Amino acid sequence: MNKYPHSTRILVALDCIVFGFDGEDLKLLLVKRNFEPEQGKWSLMGGFLEQNEDLEVATNRILYDLTGLKDIYFEEIKTFGKVDRDPVERTLSICFFALINIHAHNQDSAKAQNAYWIDLKNRPNLIFDHNKMVDLALQELQYKAALHPIGFELLPEKFTIPQLQKLYEAIYDSPLDRRNFSRKILSTNLLIDTGEKNQNSTTKKAILYQLDKEKYQSQFKAFHYFISDSMR
Amino acid sequence: MNKYPHSTRILVALDCIVFGFDGEDLKLLLVKRNFEPEQGKWSLMGGFLEQNEDLEVATNRILYDLTGLKDIYFEEIKTFGKVDRDPVERTLSICFFALINIHAHNQDSAKAQNAYWIDLKNRPNLIFDHNKMVDLALQELQYKAALHPIGFELLPEKFTIPQLQKLYEAIYDSPLDRRNFSRKILSTNLLIDTGEKNQNSTTKKAILYQLDKEKYQSQFKAFHYFISDSMR
DNA sequence: TACAAATTGTGTAAATTTAACACGATTATT
DNA sequence: AATAATCGTGTTAAATTTACACAATTTGTA
CATH class of the missing domain: 3.90.79.10 (Nucleoside Triphosphate Pyrophosphohydrolase)
Structure with missing residues (x-):
C-alpha cells in the first residue's frame, strides 16, 4: 500500500x-x-x-x-x-x-x-x-x-440591474454610480431582457434580466473590468 | 498521534x-x-x-x-x-x-x-x-x-524596455506594438531610469531601468492592465 | 384625483485612454 | 560617409470612462 x-x-x-x-x-x-x-x-x-x-x-x-x-x-x-x-x-x-x-x-x-x-x-x-x-x-x-461575470452565481435566475448593483456594492462595500454601472453591465451583452418586470417593488419596477449562458461560457475568461480601480 | x-x-x-x-x-x-x-x-x-x-x-x-x-x-x-x-x-x-x-x-x-x-x-x-x-x-x-507587475521577476536587476517587451511577447506568444507598450509601461511609474545604457547592443543602446521597489510593493495589488484583451 | 417621494431608464459632454500610425536619433558595420 | 537595425518620442482619431442631468414609472397619500 x-x-x-x-x-x-x-x-x-x-x-x-x-x-x-x-x-x-x-x-x-x-x-x-x-x-x-x-x-x-x-x-x-x-x-x-x-x-x-x-x-x-x-x-x-x-x-x-x-x-x-x-x-x-x-x-x-x-x-x-x-x-x-x-x-x-x-x-x-x-x-x-x-x-x-x-x-x-x-x-x-x-x-x-x-x-x-x-x-x-x-x-x-x-x-x-x-x-x-x-x-x-x-x-x-x-x-x-x-x-469575470461570477456575481450572477449569487443571484436568482431572473434579476434586475439594481439588484446586481446592490450585490456589487456589497462585495466591494462601496457605492457605485447607478448610470455608469448599468451601462457597463449592459455593454457586456451578457444579459437578456426577459420582457418581465420585478413585481416586488414599491416604486418604478425594474426590468428582469437573465444571463445569456452561451455568452457567459464563451466569454468567461475574457476580462470584463466590471469594477475599475477608480470605481472602488 | x-x-x-x-x-x-x-x-x-x-x-x-x-x-x-x-x-x-x-x-x-x-x-x-x-x-x-x-x-x-x-x-x-x-x-x-x-x-x-x-x-x-x-x-x-x-x-x-x-x-x-x-x-x-x-x-x-x-x-x-x-x-x-x-x-x-x-x-x-x-x-x-x-x-x-x-x-x-x-x-x-x-x-x-x-x-x-x-x-x-x-x-x-x-x-x-x-x-x-x-x-x-x-x-x-x-x-x-x-x-500585475510580476514580469520583472524574470529579468535581471537592470533591464531595458525592449527586453521587457520581448519578455511579454514570449509570455503571450504574440507581437506587441513597441511604442504603445513603452508608453504603457512608463505610465505606471514603476521604472526608474538608472542613467545607464545597455552595452551589449549592436545598434542604438537602450536605457537601463530598474524597478521602483517601493511603488512595486504598494501598487502590487492594483490592476495595471499591461496587456489588454485586444493586444493579445 | 393629483401630487409627492422613491426609484428606474436613458442621455450628454468633457476628460482620459487606447490604437494605429510617423519620424528622427543612435550605433556598429561597410 | 552611407547603411541597416533599433530606440525614443510624437501625433491623431476612435473608443472608453467619468461625472453629471432629466424624464418616466409606481405607490401612497393629501
Whole structure:
C-alpha cells in the first residue's frame, strides 16, 4: 500500500467559504459545531478527503451535504499548511469558496449540518485559521468579480440591474454610480431582457434580466473590468 | 498521534513549475529523472511535504534545493487530486509556479538535481499529470502578468524596455506594438531610469531601468492592465 | 384625483485612454 | 560617409470612462 516508504502521510481537509446574498448584504454559511474539537464554536463547513475519492468529488460532496445543490460554482483559493494549525493533529486544509443562490439551497441540509447564514460583516470569531480563510476568500471574490461575470452565481435566475448593483456594492462595500454601472453591465451583452418586470417593488419596477449562458461560457475568461480601480 | 482516527492520511507532494527567460524565449527548469518511478523521463521538480514542515517552508526548501535561491517569487496554482494520478501510490500534488532570473541561480544546485532549462515551446512530454500542470501554470502566468507587475521577476536587476517587451511577447506568444507598450509601461511609474545604457547592443543602446521597489510593493495589488484583451 | 417621494431608464459632454500610425536619433558595420 | 537595425518620442482619431442631468414609472397619500 505505502510504496513511497520514507514519506509521511498527512490528514487532508477541505474547508469551504460559502457566500450568499440576501438582496442587501453578503452572507456566509457557517457551522455551529456540535462535535469535537471546538464544540459549540463557529467554523467553516469542511470535511476530510477520503482515500479513494478524487479531490473534486470531495469538494462537491461537502457542498452537496451542506446545501443539497450540485454543480455549485466554486474556486480553490489556497492550501493552509502550518504544522500546528489544527491542535488535534496536523491537517492540511485545501480552502475554496463557493457562490450560491441563497434562496435555492435545501434548508434541511443546512440544518442537518447545524449551518446558518451569517452576515459577513458581523460574523463571529471562527476556530483555527478559519478567520484568515474568510478574509482571503473575500479578497479573491473581490478580485474575480471585478474581472469575470461570477456575481450572477449569487443571484436568482431572473434579476434586475439594481439588484446586481446592490450585490456589487456589497462585495466591494462601496457605492457605485447607478448610470455608469448599468451601462457597463449592459455593454457586456451578457444579459437578456426577459420582457418581465420585478413585481416586488414599491416604486418604478425594474426590468428582469437573465444571463445569456452561451455568452457567459464563451466569454468567461475574457476580462470584463466590471469594477475599475477608480470605481472602488 | 492519529487523533482523528477514522480519517485517511494521504501523501502530499509539491510540484513546481519554474519559469525563466533567456532574452528570447520562456524556459522551464525540468528534471531528467535519475530515480524511480519513471526514471529517465522528464518531470517537474517536486518533493514531499514532511510531517513537521510548514507548507510554505517546504515550498521554499524545494525551490532552494533546485536553484540555490531564497525569497523566490512563487504562486500556488491548484492542488491536483485525482486518486490515480500517481500510479505508485495516491499522492496529492500542490502545484505552484515560480519566476526566477535565469542567470542568477546556482547552476550546481540545478545540476545536482539533474535539472535543465528547456524551451517552453519545445518541451518534452512529462510524467503523470505534469503536462497539465505546465499548461495551467502558463495560463496563470499570462493572467497575472497582464494585471500585475510580476514580469520583472524574470529579468535581471537592470533591464531595458525592449527586453521587457520581448519578455511579454514570449509570455503571450504574440507581437506587441513597441511604442504603445513603452508608453504603457512608463505610465505606471514603476521604472526608474538608472542613467545607464545597455552595452551589449549592436545598434542604438537602450536605457537601463530598474524597478521602483517601493511603488512595486504598494501598487502590487492594483490592476495595471499591461496587456489588454485586444493586444493579445 | 393629483401630487409627492422613491426609484428606474436613458442621455450628454468633457476628460482620459487606447490604437494605429510617423519620424528622427543612435550605433556598429561597410 | 552611407547603411541597416533599433530606440525614443510624437501625433491623431476612435473608443472608453467619468461625472453629471432629466424624464418616466409606481405607490401612497393629501
